[in-house]
Structures are given as C-alpha cells and as structure tokens.
Amino acid sequence: MITVHHLNNSRSQRVLWLLEELGVPYEVQHYQRDASTYRAPAALRAVHPLGKSPVISDGGVVVAETGAIIEYLLETHGAGRLRPAPGTPEARRYSYWLHFAEGSLMPPLVMRLVLDRVASAPMPFFVRPVAKGIVARVRGSYLDETIGTSLDFAESELARSEWFAGAAFSAADVQMSFPVEAAAARVGLGEGRPRLAAFLARIHARPAYRRALERGGPYAYASA
Numbered sequence: 278m279i280t281v282h283h284l285n286n287s288r289s290q291r292v293l294w295l296l297e298e299l300g301v302p303y304e305v306q307h308y309q310r311d312a313s314t315y316r317a318p319a320a321l322r323a324v325h326p327l328g329k330s331p332v333i334s335d336g337g338v339v340v341a342e343t344g345a346i347i348e349y350l351l352e353t354h355g356a357g358r359l360r361p362a363p364g365t366p367e368a369r370r371y372s373y374w375l376h377f378a379e380g381s382l383m384p385p386l387v388m389r390l391v392l393d394r395v396a397s398a399p400m401p402f403f404v405r406p407v408a409k410g411i412v413a414r415v416r417g418s419y420l421d422e423t424i425g426t427s428l429d430f431a432e433s434e435l436a437r438s439e440w441f442a443g444a445a446f447s448a449a450d451v452q453m454s455f456p457v458e459a460a461a462a463r464v465g466l467g468e469g470r471p472r473l474a475a476f477l478a479r480i481h482a483r484p485a486y487r488r489a490l491e492r493g494g495p496y497a498y499a500s501a
Contacts, residue, residue, distance in 0.1 A: 278302060278303065278335075279302070279303040279335045281333050282306045282332045283308065283493055284317050285310055286497050289331030290455070290498075292347075293489035293493045295350060295359070297485035299359070301350070305493065308321055325339060333349075333350075342379075344378075344452065347448050347452060360447055361447065367442050367443040367445075370441065371441075371442035371443075382427045382456040382457075385427070386456060386460060388420060389421075421464075424460065428470060429469075432472050435475075435476060461473075461474070462497065
C-alpha cells in the first residue's frame with residue numbers, strides 16, 4: 278500500500294490528486310506545519326532525511342520530490358495513463374512542463390513569499406525601513422518581472438491547447454497545478470491571464486481533485 282506523507286497546504290496535495298486520477302489505493306499520513314515558522318514537523322525526517330513533503334513510501338521504496346514521485350507512480354501504477362506516447366511532440370511538451378513547474382516557476386514564488394515575510398516580521402523600528410527597502414528593490418528589480426514573465430509564457434502556451442502537454446489532460450497539469458495556484462493566491466493572475474484562470478477552474482472541478490481535497494484536508498489554494 279502506498280503511503281503519502283502529506284503536509285497541509287503543500288505540494289503533496291498534487292500527489293493525492295494524481296493517485297485519485299489513477300484510481301490507486303493509498304493511505305495518508307498527515308503532518309501539520311508549525312503555526313509560527315510554517316515549517317514541516319521534525320517527524321518527517323524519520324521518513325526522509327530532508328524532512329520535507331511530498332514524500333511517499335511504497336513497501337520498501339521511499340520517493341521524494343513531486344516530479345520524481347509522479348514519474349515513479351506512472352511507471353509503477355500508471356499503465357500508460359496520464360502521459361503522452363514517447364517520441365511525440367506532446368511527450369516533449371509534457372517533459373518540459375513537468376520540470377518547468379519546480380525548476381522555473383516555483384523558485385521565484387518561494388523567494389517572494391520569504392521576502393514578504395521578512396518585510397512583515399517583527400523588528401526594531403529603525404531597521405524596518407531598511408528591510409522593507411531591500412525587499413522592495415529585490416521584488417522590483419527581479420522577482421516580480423521574473424514571475425510575470427513565467428506566467429505570461431504559461432498563459433501563451435495554453436493558447437495552443439487546453440492542457441499543458443496538448444489536447445489531453447496529463448500529469449504535467451497535475452505538476453503545474455500548485456505553482457499556478459500559488460501564483461494566483463500570492464501575486465494574482467490579473468485580467469491578462471484568463472487561460473490560467475480557466476485552467477484552475479477546470480482542475481478544481483475535476484472529481485478526482487475534489488476527492489483528493491477530502492482525503493488531504495483543508496487546502497488554502499483550492500479557492501485560488
């Protein structure tokens with residue numbers, strides 16, 4: 278039996294969703310973030326040395342990182358589903374978006390979140406203007422433009438097809454769900470990205486997505 282070590286409001290929600298799409302039985306081990314630091318509990322280190330989520334255990338196999346988990350689940354339980362045939366243009370697009378989600382889109386979003394918390398954290402009054410100034414400069418000179426460019430690119434790609442890898446829904450859409458949800462919640466998609474907004478509406482309406490929410494518990498980004 279597969280066990281998903283699930284951290285609330287995290288990337289691991291995608292793993293629950295993928296398993297629901299595949300119809301593969303699984304168990305959920307729930308973990309809660311620290312309310313003040315937002316970090317995962319130390320108990321996760323007993324599963325994987327990095328102590329992060331998502332991570333799954335399948336018998337004696339432990340797999341971490343969402344992309345690696347997706348590849349493992351499709352190889353062992355997918356039976357050819359949710360990924361294009363090898364060697365096709367769709368397969369190349371699938372591979373690209375599977376890596377783009379965490380390699381290009383998520384890092385600046387995480388940096389933006391960290392910097393925003395720095396700017397709002399308690400600190401001596403004479404330090405606050407300096408901290409806020411540094412945060413504003415990093416955002417204005419790099420982060421906001423980088424995030425916007427990536428979102429605009431994703432928006433333009435959805436003009437080519439309904440889903441990221443082509444006409445058919447695939448695990449690349451599962452992988453892209455969290456960064457698009459996070460972007461919608463943290464920076465907003467704006468009126469100029471209707472296809473990304475429609476993408477979120479489509480995935481949030483999928484029965485498997487709704488079942489994953491029931492298994493995973495409260496998930497703030499589902500309303501993004």
